[in-house]
Amino acid sequence: MLQRPRGTRDFAPEEMTARRALETRLRATVQSFGYNEIATPTFEHLELFVNKSGADITKQLYNFKDKGERDITLRPELTAPVMRFYFSDLKMRPKPLKIFYFGNCFRYERPQDGRYREFWQFGAEIIGVADKHYDNAELLNLAMSCLRASGLKGFLMRVGHVGILKAVLVSLGLGPEQQKYAMPLIDKGEYQGLEDYLKEQRLTPQDISYLLETLQQKMTLDELIEGKDALSRRLERSKDAQQALADFYEMVKLIKEMGVSPVVIDLGIARGLDYYTGMVFEVDLQELGAEKQVCGGGAYNLEELFEVKERMDATGFAIGFDRVMLGLTRQNYVFERPFLDAFVIPMSRECLTNAIKVLGQIHGSGLRGDMELAGRGMGKSIKHAEALNAGFAVIIGEDELKKGVASVKDLAKRAQEEVALDDVAAHILSKKAK
């Protein structure tokens, strides 16, 4: 028997109903903030991602040669494709350009809970920043609004600033290669590995402690706002770090005004990738364990990738759609189930013409209706209607037809009444409205 490929999933009706409901809520949220949807192809030239993330990334890619010998890959993420689209077709649009996307991505990784080889990302980007403090704050507000709209509970946002972090590393005398080595260790919180590395690089014990303490600065928004001067003094070895902190402070004041919550400041957030330039953040749902990150993003700059001259700052986030679904499932979130409004049961072949008319009326009213045709008896037909999560059974037999009616049975209330054939849809609509 043919199986689906390892690490992929099929989605049954109940799952798709839930996934579409989540998608609809996320879309409504970003649209209420004035973001418009775009889409890019499922595969891209391999070069796009190698340029962005380095050749190492091909280990995780579904890359291949197409029949024209082009190096192609299924996309592993959506920021690079969105920026490619921006530079090729959207760059003349008024700034800031606020866009969102919902798409599938592919990574060849060991399948495990919350990690699939095909997975979905829902993301938003502001390209061409108008006011970097406000735009970054808005993005954080939007990310949290999306997660709140999803129905998820108990997530926590952590916000940092790689500009501060990088300036501190520079102030300790670390060059670009050393920073490149250190940042992933910081990102993963591997402080012992970081300490060992910095010792090898002959940093003084004092400098190493200073860095480790700085990375472990965690505070509330109010603590940052009130303690800004103390933090600035801690950064006094680097004017750049102090300037980055001043920027960060302006943004933090705005997210407080916007009511973004719950948020903590965490200067140890590094994000894995080079292209982040300023504010960075992650949102975690602890109960997901190793795959706890449900959202991440920050301010970035990708223009080098596209060999364009103009500087184009952007800020964006991506929500791990499957992880949010997993979180909702773990939290026993109750999604709408697939349902029918009416299940029409013609008692015999002679009643079919009238049953077809009534069903047409039901469809024409925007109600969801289906018909019994498997020749089951009445009891089994009602059971089937219940299995389809139907609100009403509409029974049409010889007796009913003599009177020009159908017997409409409310399957929840177990109440049955006779309704004129022409009024069945209106009757169900009025009952449904109550």
Add this chain to the structure above:
Amino acid sequence: MLQRPRGTRDFAPEEMTARRALETRLRATVQSFGYNEIATPTFEHLELFVNKSGADITKQLYNFKDKGERDITLRPELTAPVMRFYFSDLKMRPKPLKIFYFGNCFRYERPQDGRYREFWQFGAEIIGVADKHYDNAELLNLAMSCLRASGLKGFLMRVGHVGILKAVLVSLGLGPEQQKYAMPLIDKGEYQGLEDYLKEQRLTPQDISYLLETLQQKMTLDELIEGKDALSRRLERSKDAQQALADFYEMVKLIKEMGVSPVVIDLGIARGLDYYTGMVFEVDLQELGAEKQVCGGGAYNLEELFEVKERMDATGFAIGFDRVMLGLTRQNYVFERPFLDAFVIPMSRECLTNAIKVLGQIHGSGLRGDMELAGRGMGKSIKHAEALNAGFAVIIGEDELKKGVASVKDLAKRAQEEVALDDVAAHILSKKAK
């Protein structure tokens, strides 16, 4: 500059808004008929499609070896994946199982108008037929209801029956291999090629004319219903063909009762693929030229593919989503554009706190709102609001704040009024409702 891969597309906000609107209409239509959505992975084991369509199909596939040396392919269509999912996970569900899908498919073909290397199909299937006449009729009704809901005009459904066709070929003494050669010629309407082939196969001129005339039988539903006996006499050389006609007749009476229109009977429809067993149909939009087919389907049987013992009849269709979009565009169909309800313009940095509050109020009311932050002057801000297709500009300056109001400008009517800061969202909601 990196380009998108040849034959693929990016979709800008206007296009995505239109595509999502079409998707929403199609989904609402099939849901009103009681169909529930499923989804399958974007790639499958190559074997699935080779088994279904023959090794020749690999020429058109995006197939490759994954990093585990598995033969994988991007899906070229969705019926085989849906049936794979059915046999692995859904087969214990009550019958008939009515499902739909909306997904992207991939074919390595020469890109041209209406033909892309990544394209979308919207389809529905009934698996485990309860009453084959009714189920087939419902599918036709559903396909036409979907196309009508799309907003498209001027399409025409042609319905035939491969059971009749195959029985006629058998009655002329053609074996399985000869049928396999003849069917694609019939499908493409290459009657000259068919005639040449049948001459080579030493059919008599009389038999060849008989077949060609039968293939070219085209009639209205009423003509078939009234002329059934004459057509049956034409098929008198084959009891199987007459039985297939009798089945077809029952179904045609039902689609007439359902009001499916416009439809013609066309016995020359063969569909390319082996697995169709009975009713087959296509829907054309002439103005799309060579790529005129916007929908196609029929009754089929795929269980051999999955090495299962039980017979499982199914019937389904797929709508070429991109062709419907192309048709709507050609017909100048007016889709909703991306829009904003309100564009908030703080006149200075001092007004930002209040502007943030008003914008939060707007988002909280489910309205779409954004804010001016690029530091443009008033005139340019209003122009930007218009470029964003905003309904209202909400101006908050020092003068307004002294009075506790915002100036709310209706951008269509060019009328402006002062509204208390707390009432801005309610004001816009009430204006919008009118």
